[in-house]
Amino acid sequence: MTLTTHVQLRQLGNSDLKLSPLGLGCWQFSKGSGIVGKFWPVLGDEVIQDIVRTSLAGGINWFDTAEVYGGGQSEQMLADALNAAGEAAESAHVATKWWPIMRSASSISRTIEQRLRCLKGWPIDLHQVHQPYSFSSAASEMREMAKLVKVGKIKHVGVSNFSAAKMREADRTLREFGLRLTSNQVKYSLLDRRIERNGIMETAKELGVAIIAYSPLEQGLLTGKFHVNPELAKQISGPRRWSSAFKPAGLKRSQPLIDLLQELALKYGASPSQVALNWLIHAHGETVFAIPGASKPHHAVENVRAMRFTLEADEIAELASVSSFYGR
Template sequence: MTTRELGRTGVRISPIGLGSAQFSGGGAGTFWPALPQSQVDAIVKAALDGGITWFDSAEMYGKGASERSLSAALTRAGTEPGGVTVSTKWSPFGRTARSVERTIGERIANLAPFPVDLHQIHAPYGSLSSIRTQVRAMAHLVEAGKIRSVGVSNFSARQMETAHQELARHGIPLASNQVQISLLHRKIETNGVLETARRLGVTLIAYVPLRSGMLTGKLHADRALVAQLPRQRRLLTGISDKSLDRTTPLIEELRAIADAHGATVGQVALAWLITYYGDTVVATPGASKPYHAEEAAGAMKITLSDEETRRLAELSTEVSR
């Protein structure tokens, strides 16, 4: 299985990882129902069997519930500490940077016996401290040997520069910036984030890479499924009959390519994401069922042609106007 370097850290990860917000015990808003641990175990096992070697969590996913559930599943699958890469995030909301160091013990305990390979600042807003102060606190954790690398999430190009500069004072590279990227969300190409990431050697981690299900084609094929989605999810992701109509040409092209490769629509959408931007972009789709993780892992085995990649990019631009 081909791996990619996480920024310039020396940490190697699979191009597709597994996001674990769904393991939050129903605590991450109303997006996901609570999953029994047995189902989480099956999801993580399917990911591992498919070649996924990297798992992403966060403090605010169920106030640590996702971290604990992920650790338990990895342990039950027979995974040894160091055998996979594990990342998590510190929540800045209403806190000062002091809590970065105060709460690391909880992150370590929740994920034990797996080390924190990547610790990220979950957002560039909400904290009572400056970005530089937050990043400095993260650097202290690296220097203390409590985490392996530092990343950020939802940072702009300028904010990435600030984080990079502060970490450089400690001789530490900025590993990553976790932002929304998909065939239906390509703002990194115009807001400076992609250019800055490439210049600084920072990996961009794409979250909601399937646009909350819109890029699987299932909602287009059966619109009755839309009404079954939680209202908050529909509102925040813009899933509606109008958006489904607008994106149908892209889904039809994805389906044609998927048929040619013996793959699913979602797999081709993920394969495009980790192909079009080169090694700069990796993705963390979530999974609430084992076959979701199996499909995500299978995307790493798809090799799109230059023509297929270009055509999807063109259609993506057209339907996003």
């Protein structure tokens, strides 16, 4: 059993950024604005500041937001919270994303000043293309990103939801400017391991690109609370209520994994969700980072405690074996 009292930072892909294995996903800071922002309840400013402050105190040193999260509302709320944190946020890093759908690559440069205004003085350490679908090629988007690096508007370039082939195209184009692709942000968890089978993980390791895992707890499913009390699943609102994973048959299917998470949680004095997050950030060396969200301060406490221990190699392998059939 390995327990730690501090967070060991690691290099984010091909960049010079030294980040905590877990960052904080900030979609929930959208203030209910826009279609995407309505996915989460509206959080008060004090709650947001408490979540960010708690995350910083627990060793998280980076925050992931996006233009489409409330049309800049998440960026603004994050910036306000970091500014309110004062010295505690001195070493914090910000990642955001450009929304490409129904746009062309030139929009990246046209909208960068808006991103910077929303972030209220916080530099963009990692700027990502949010989706692979736009009116332009990945190469064209990377050329625009490279221009922004050159003039100091952003520091590093990442992508999100890119296939293995698109990752290669992006990295190949950035190399023409003396740059490298830093990261690919994709859906990844013990219940969704498709990137291990479709070439994304393999390509990331080959190119030295970091994987940033979103939905690392499968929207709460890996907490085990729905398995302990299936009635909670009937109270779910939003898109989750239609997911087969939360139906009785889906819960039964994932029960063996939850049982193992609970067993390991007992050993480490942790929770099932902390064990699930710990597996993510250790199963592939230092390739994978994860960005769980937090809509309440105690969620942030739960997140940071996932970095206080390290699963043994045989435990990592056992979890991989039990979850191997998910996401096929």
